Amino acid sequence: METTLKEQLIFAVQKTLRIKQKKHFSELRCLNLFAEILTVDSELKPTFLFDYSTARTEQIQKYVQELQKMGLLSRDLHILSIEDNTLIVNLNKTIKHLERMLQENELPVIDVSAHRASPRLAEACVTEQVKAQLDLILKHLKSQVAQRGKHQSCVVSASALFSSEWNLCTVFGFLLGFPVSYWFDFSKSFENCLSMTELRVFSVSASCPRISKNLKHQMYSFSVPETLYLDLQSTIEKWNRHLQSDFNKQTNFSELDISTEIACQAAITL
Template identity: 25%
Template sequence: MRKLKDVKCCEISLNLYMLCTRRKPSLLMDFCRFENTGLDKACLNTVGDGACILKLDLDYFVFNKPILVSHLHRLLTENTSVYIDISSSNPSPLLCSSTIVTQINSSVEQVLLNLEKSENSLIYLENTESWNLSTLFGVLLGFPVVYWYSQEQDSNCLSNQPLCVYSVKSRGFTPISFSVPVSCLSNPDISRRIESWVSATWPELPENPWNQDFNLNGEIYKFSTTVVTKPVIIL
């Protein structure tokens, strides 16, 4: 950790705090080098009992195994996330069909099975052709709204689409952020999923905490929504 810049150390510490307080089920470590650098051991020591690292393709996730396993079980049994099809062949984003949801659940079940049967703190998973990594990343990070797109296409339909970005910020960092196409916000399934996510993850807050600041155990958190439109969206 001493080799990292102070700003990056602060960001990692905040994310680990969010992980340890169950505000997120896993933490994506977007470093080119992570394993066997000392940072991996520091993360495991911070998380404590049940701490694991998942290497999925080229990326690493830090998590508490019982918590992530419980999250994935709940996802499969209670449909805690809603999936949006952003394939480039669509004129605009739309809810995934039941067939696609079944495919997504199948990939989640495979990941869950590998987590449950592993007895190591470092778990390796090779990507398979049927898995959509962007979707799995959203699932592992606990987003209430997760994107899916056909992997037979090399782009998506989010370009120039207004997106409502939901974010939680603290200390100048954004440890939690996900987006929803504005055209989908009127769908009651999506609004219910976001409300359920808030009540489950931040039970001490009001039902609609957006665009407000809250002091939680001495930390100031800003819950915000911002509409953005970008010419190109790459997942």
């Protein structure tokens, strides 16, 4: 049965995600890609940012459609393009996630602009700007749900948003389900002030026996500056409780593992 599933996943990739490049998807890469999408389908993550290849949005849409036809997904997922990036979205989960953050006014943004001597919590004007951007995305996703209701179809839906004014690093952080997100003033520089800063790195992984008995899949990896951890601890602990609650409601993954370590690097790319 396990071999059959592997063959199905490899076939789905070969059928839909072929691009003109020498490097092809390995078996492990095919399995990991499906595991990423399965976390979204299982409502353990709101969205997944597709970064496995330079496949076009239409190809990614066809890939998810193929998984759906094979009966490997339980929910209708949505493909959202923002600029040149493609997100695979669980509409129900993402809408609830954004609503909760905006309603509870829990939107921790960390300013790591290059001109800062050290990371700091962002000023209110920055936080309000990010809130407005996420609210626009929320309204857009709700409109997609409304359209889907009018046109019942098994086709994976897709839409696009465009805004050159958004800091996508910040927006994607929250869309991917992180409890906190970094921000920097990209009108001045795309660099940041995290060099040689002590970071508390959180990693979340789980086993996925449905795909492979040996596959340990990393669902989340994010960090916060150690100097700001106490300010953000209650938010992260609350996020942790929500994740454990969601984990207990699904059956695709088991053995949830949440670990943390202190790291310090000469350069951090966001």
